[in-house]
Amino acid sequence: MNTNNILRNGLLILSFVLMTVSLYLVFVFVPTEREMGIVQRIFYLMVPTGWLALLSFVIIFIGSILYLVKRARKWDILAMSSAEIGIVFTTLALIVGSIWARPIWGVWWTWEPRLTATLVLWFIYLAYFMVRSLATDPERGARYSAIVGIIGLVDIPIIALSTTLWRGIHPGPVIFSGGLAPPMLLTLMVSLAAFTSFYFLLLQYKVSAKNDESLINTLRESIKSR
Amino acid sequence: MNFWHTVAAITWKDTISEMRTKEIVSSVLVFTLLVIVIFNFSFGATQQTMKVVAPGILWVTFAFAGVLSLNRLFVPEKEQDCLEGLMVCPVSREAIYTGKMLGSLIFMLVVEVIALPIFTLLFNLPVLSLQIVTITVLATFGFVVVGTLFSAVAINTKAREMVLPILFFPIISPVIISAVKATEISLAGGSWSSLVPWLPMIAAFDAIFFVVSFLIFSYVIEE
Amino acid sequence: MENAAYLFTAYAIVWAVVFGFILVLFNRQKKLRQEISSLKELLQEIQPGNKS
8 A cells, every 4th residue: 555655656746747847848948840830849749649549558458468367357457447548548649630630731630640540549449448338247348358458459550550551651741750859859758758657647546446446345245244 | 079170060060050041141142232232322323433432332341241240150159058068068269269260251252252243243343353352352351350259259248239340340440441452453453563562461460360369269258 | 820729729638638637536536545444434333243
């Protein structure tokens, strides 16, 4: 319990410090990109949310495999918690992507490879939740969603590759092809670190809330049986 | 009994019972034809538009037909509790998966063998070429490889007819993209080498998901 | 500069969601902890009564 609290408080402080620094970097420090102007700064939001959409799924994958092999409820709790955070960040990535598309390409939605792949990923997240809630009992639901978690992660690189090839290889904005100026790179890295730290904070909250819920259930059972 | 004997026995059992009832193949075939006709209505059948939309129509039709037939795949087992019977037998779960998967591959291919010439006839397009047959076989294999796994998942959920497409479509989206693109190139008269990024993509999907589904299937039907 | 609105909208949405998320989780945690402690008390009240 105590180490949990230390971990949580540490993450809380780290997240807020990093977030503040990243806000400073994004709005004050970083130079404005010449061609796209000020909107380009959305980039420092788009990449971290997209990254968390992926990271969450990687954690789901790990939790799912361990659950299927070891059959300990804690692994299912880990995967489930990560999914609940992941779908929020995937939704955010889609929204931010859409806000980016409007000034840059003049439309709210475009079948740009990364956006398309994120949309498919969002549907896989949905499938993960649907199969769990529609299964005939909770143990089955955990097993089935673990299967979606594993198949889904294996599918992500194939989806990314196929959507990229599908739209044709056209010269994307310089920003994606690695030509990032050092101050921009620094800003991006700090933003990524800040969001990653936030993810683990949220994960810690979710997992401990789910543990508390099952503790409450066992306590209720033992009260009833008396 | 070794592995492949078991697989063959399960596939054979499915094929025989299907030949008796013709439940899946006939209904899916009628569905396929209806979808083709309805697409014809909605796009106005001029030759130029057809050339553009035909690959999409072909693969939307086959994907829907796939869901329809995969939904039925474990229904007999479920209704008569045969899966429990199979699992009591000293048969590996992997053999059950492979057997069911091959059975469903056969049903789908039968439907497509009939649908492709009709498609050629109605749309006046040369879809019955060696290239398109190759694409069809590869993509259909991709469909049934993950479809069999998800069909076994969906059968034990409430509202199973809804669960299967929700699981199935996002996962097979790379196959659909690749198959549509490859069909488009082939209809435009492209050579085999111009199909290169797409055919290997489908083949890779097939290989990867055959292995993963094969390994994971035992966790689906374990109770 | 006319595009700055997009930038601020994007940041506002993401920050609102992230903070809302944290707040919801924080409150839920508090409630759960309270319930656990009240259940534990209840359990302890019942236990000696049963034994004696």
